[in-house]
Amino acid sequence: MAQQTASSEGEFGGRSAAVTGGASGIGLAVARELARRGAQVCVLDVAGGALPDGLWGLPCDVADRASVNAALEALGERFGRLDVLVNNAGVGAQGTVEDNDDDEWRRVLDINVTGIARVSAAALPLLRRAAAADGAAAAPGGAAIVNTCSVAATAGLPQRALYSASKGAVLALTRAMAADHIREGIRVNCVNPGTADTPWIGRLLDAAPDPAAERAALEARQPTGRLVSAEEVAAAVCYLAGPSAGATTGTELAVDGGMQGLRLRPETP
Template identity: 55%
Template sequence: MTTSDSLVAVVSGAASGIGAAAAAALAARGIRVAGLDLKPDEVAAPAVGIACDVTDDASVRGAVAQAVERFGRVDIVVNNAGIAAQGDITGNDDDEWRRVLDVNVIGMVRLARAALPHLRESPAAAIVNTCSVFALTGVPRRTLYSASKGAIYSLTLAMAADHVREGIRVNAVAPGAVDTPWIARVLALAPDPAAARAELNERHPLGRLARPEEVGEAIAYLATSASSGTTGTVLTVDGGIHALRL
């Protein structure tokens, strides 16, 4: 029987925000974590930082190989690395579209593809993709970002169908706005940052942004045996923004 303290997770974008919270939540469950990031020195212990650029297939394969060399296996993949974009359909040029889709979508493909042979050998294999409520709800000036997250929604379902009979569960989380350093930087650019934060809080029926730890706990749930009967599911952690109208 596989126990949590023998399982190994690789988490992309693990140095901050949702990725750091997911790594911490998994480690708290006794799972050994390889934190993949462009800044591996900023990955918090007990996760082990490994340099990884998800836009470079060789870098991704090398990072997975390092995780296997260090821990002997990979059971869980948390596909979290991503970047944001703002603007309507005229707001981003072709190069920006390619850049965001390369990180947000193809980056997830690269990591899952590199880890797949190891997941096939695991008795508790799981992939969790970080999607967004913007895949479910239209909001202004997020066309490129929403398109990338919509692709992740569909990618999650297709991967779940492909690999369910191999014993690999594939799910996703769909956060709303999360109180991460990136959100703080965006709000700091507003003419009145405090008013901008209050307005963003008000958009969520819970009256506040999600905390990274809340999303991290949702990821850990989907990645572990607590959700062993769940695959092909996109779990919203969005304060009710996509479904409730108060």
């Protein structure tokens, strides 16, 4: 994988970041944007393969504690500290409570929820080191964790029972982590994307009987009339992780095209 060569300029200049699930989709967009803004970025992903220039990668399966610990140890050896952790790795699930068996419930919750806990626990010593260094330098912001949640945590969506349950847990976990670590100088927030134009959504559309009609339906349920882009989510993550959000912790930032909060009247002919 490509070696990291970050600029010292930008709001994340001199800072290091790790992004789980950063090899594609929202995670890759986040990793690229953090690097563009000056961070040294490590992509932690179960998938191997090449990464774009400017990103460094380590294999990491968030469902395997030994894999997580090995990845964070290697990251610590390279960076010495960690300023930003983006817990983005996750999997989707479709169906009502009748449609997913116990094994699927265990798998999705283990990756989407416990995976965040595993990675965060392994990263905390490095985050504390960064927060302490920032405190000594009177730098704003401190260390930051940003979790990828979903509008599914705050709005009832059909055919998403298991996925929604996992993301509701991510929202609650974010708030609890924020309370636990605020006095250590570590801020914890989450971003709540709406339906984003990612490879996972692409696969769902490809499997639909009428992909064009399914895409139109997904676009129509967001007041903006379009899917959210991965780059828009990445910009929100960078805000929450950056020094401009130094007084923001324990909150969720919706990037959902108004899906959660707006109730528009039907358009008249």
